[in-house]
Amino acid sequence: MKAVRIHEHGELDTLRYEDCPEPTLTGPRDAIVKLQAASINRRDIGNRRGTTGSAAALPHILGADGAGVVAEVGRDVNNVKPGDRVCLYPLSGCGRCEFCATDREFLCGERRVLGEHENGTYARYVRAPARNCFAIPSGLTFAEAAALPSVYLTVWRMLMTNAELKPGEHVLIVGVGGGIGSAALQLAVHCGARVIAASGSNEKLARAKELGAEQGINYQSPGFTEETRRFTGKRGVDVVVNSAGGDGWVRSLAALARGGRLVTCGATAGSQPRTDVRRIFWNNLKIFGSTLGSRQEFAQVIHVMENTGAKPILDRIFPLRDATAAQRRLEEGKQFGKIVLEMDG
Numbered sequence: 001m002k003a004v005r006i007h008e009h010g011e012l013d014t015l016r017y018e019d020c021p022e023p024t025l026t027g028p029r030d031a032i033v034k035l036q037a038a039s040i041n042r043r044d045i046g047n048r049r050g051t052t053g054s055a056a057a058l059p060h061i062l063g064a065d066g067a068g069v070v071a072e073v074g075r076d077v078n079n080v081k082p083g084d085r086v087c088l089y090p091l092s093g094c095g096r097c098e099f100c101a102t103d104r105e106f107l108c109g110e111r112r113v114l115g116e117h118e119n120g121t122y123a124r125y126v127r128a129p130a131r132n133c134f135a136i137p138s139g140l141t142f143a144e145a146a147a148l149p150s151v152y153l154t155v156w157r158m159l160m161t162n163a164e165l166k167p168g169e170h171v172l173i174v175g176v177g178g179g180i181g182s183a184a185l186q187l188a189v190h191c192g193a194r195v196i197a198a199s200g201s202n203e204k205l206a207r208a209k210e211l212g213a214e215q216g217i218n219y220q221s222p223g224f225t226e227e228t229r230r231f232t233g234k235r236g237v238d239v240v241v242n243s244a245g246g247d248g249w250v251r252s253l254a255a256l257a258r259g260g261r262l263v264t265c266g267a268t269a270g271s272q273p274r275t276d277v278r279r280i281f282w283n284n285l286k287i288f289g290s291t292l293g294s295r296q297e298f299a300q301v302i303h304v305m306e307n308t309g310a311k312p313i314l315d316r317i318f319p320l321r322d323a324t325a326a327q328r329r330l331e332e333g334k335q336f337g338k339i340v341l342e343m344d345g
Contacts, residue, residue, distance in 0.1 A: 002344055003123035004323040005059040009050030012328055017321045020059070023119065023127035028076035031130040033086060035068035036142035037317075038121035040326050040339040041150050041179065042266070047116050048327070054116045062323075063341075064090040064114045066121030067136060067145035077130040086133040087145040088121070089153075089298050090114045106292040121146075122323055124343050134298060137306040147312035147338035150292065151179040152301050155187055157293035158241065158263035160300070167192030169238035172228055172255055174219060174248055177204035177336045180265060182313040184241045185211055190310060193239075196231060198224070207336050211313070219248060228255040236260060249273035253285065261286045313337035320344050 001022045006014045023032060044062045046052040067087040070080050080086060091113045093105030100108050114120040114128065136145040159165045171188045175181045176197040188195050189212035197208035198219040205216030215231050217224060229236055236257030242248060243266035250273060252262060262285065279285070304310065315335035318326040319342055326339050 001124040002320060003061050004063075004320060004341075005061050005122075006048055007059045009048065011049070012324050012331075014048060015062075015324045015327065016059075017323065020061070020123075022125045025072060025074050026127065028074040029130055030074045030127055031070055031077060031080060031133055032072040033066065033068045033088065033126050033128060033133065034071040035066045035121055035124060035126055035343055037067050037146035037343065038063045038123075038320075038341045039065040039146045039150075039179075040323075040330050040341065041065065042330065043150070044115060045327060045331060052116060054113075056117055061119040061121075061123050061126075062115045063121035063123070064116065065146050065149040065151075066114075066126060067142045067148075068126075068343075070133060071125065073130055080130055080133045084133070085136045085142075085145075087136050087148055088114065088126070088128055089132040089134060089295055090149050091292060092129055092132065103294050103296055106294065122320065122341060131295070134302055137302055139309060140305065140311060143314060143317055143340045143342060144312050146340055147179075147314060148301060148305070149298065151183045151338060152187070152312065153293045153298045154265050154290055155180060155183040155241075156297050156301050158265060158288065158290045159184060159187055159191070159239070161293070161297060162288035162290060163239045163261045163263050165191050165193055165239055168194065170194045170196065170232050170236075170257075171239045171241065172196045172198060172237045172252070173208075173213075174198045174240065174242045174252055175244050176208045176213070177201060177333070178243070179335075179338050180243045181241070182211075182337045185213060186310065186313055187304075188241075189213075190304070190308065196228060196237065198228075204336055219251075225251045225254045232257070239263065245271055245273055247273065250275065253279055256283065256285055258283045259285070261288065263288045263290060265290045315339050317342055 093100035093108030094110040197213040
């Protein structure tokens with residue numbers, strides 16, 4: 001089969017589009033999925049560079065998110081069958097710890113993620129536990145379904161589970177053009193929240209307004225926090241979505257109303273921002289960190305897409321052979337929404 005693999009860690013030139021063996025069933029509860037699409041995540045870049053701290057045998061196939069058709073199942077599988085259209089929950093736990101016992105495998109210390117610890121979805125076929133196969137919502141293409149797992153699951157956990165976002169609340173989304181930011185915009189608008197979009201690109205701010213943001217603020221402006229507070233009558237926002245960290249972390253905290261919540265899932269702009277801890281306890285702020293979420297939360301994402309007719313926001317679709325160009329677009333921050341790969345042939 002064709003796949004995109006790395007034989008060593010490094011930059012874009014380490015990505016190889018090549019032939020490799022197809023995966024086979026290794027357990028009675030596994031499934032083989034013939035993939036039609038896979039989406040690109042920033043984590044893929046970290047795995048390519050070897051900066052995530054996870055060790056995988058080389059050569060290695062990247063990619064955590066995918067959608068396709070079930071090709072084969074193990075003898076103990078009863079939730080899916082060959083021919084089913086599915087998208088993939090991307091991780092599995094050890095099955096023994098307290099977190100796995102309560103369907104919180106994303107907290108398991110021995111969790112294994114597609115494309116990180118296991119061969120991933122930049123390929124025609126992938127092997128995964130059958131319980132990780134979820135029916136694609138009707139009306140979604142394979143490319144749209146491939147955009148759901150990592151980003152929409154993480155955002156659902158941040159906004160709905162942790163922040164408990166309510167209709168009418170103000171939400172500030174920092175970095176609105178990325179996968180996390182665009183998914184947060186879509187889900188927040190769907191919830192009935194009032195969205196303030198922040199980006200360093202005026203073009204992305206205009207796009208965010210088209211998609212339902214009430215206000216757009218260029219976060220490179222020195223008056224970023226003051227402008228945010230002005231829009232809320234000097235009160236501040238109820239929720240901030242910040243997956244960048246860096247210098248914007250302090251300004252994000254300053255934009256919160258008393259009792260506000262900040263949710264985060266990344267540190268692309270820096271992992272050690274300076275923080276005045278007094279602001280947190282004086283204003284009774286809450287900070288939630290998230291990485292992915294549970295299968296139950298993923299089922300909730302699927303349910304929303306199924307019953308509202310909503311579709312994930314896509315940026316561009318590349319053929320699998322052009323994975324290098326797709327990752328370059330993500331690295332350069334040119335996207336608005338999810339970048340997707342479609343399988344060749």
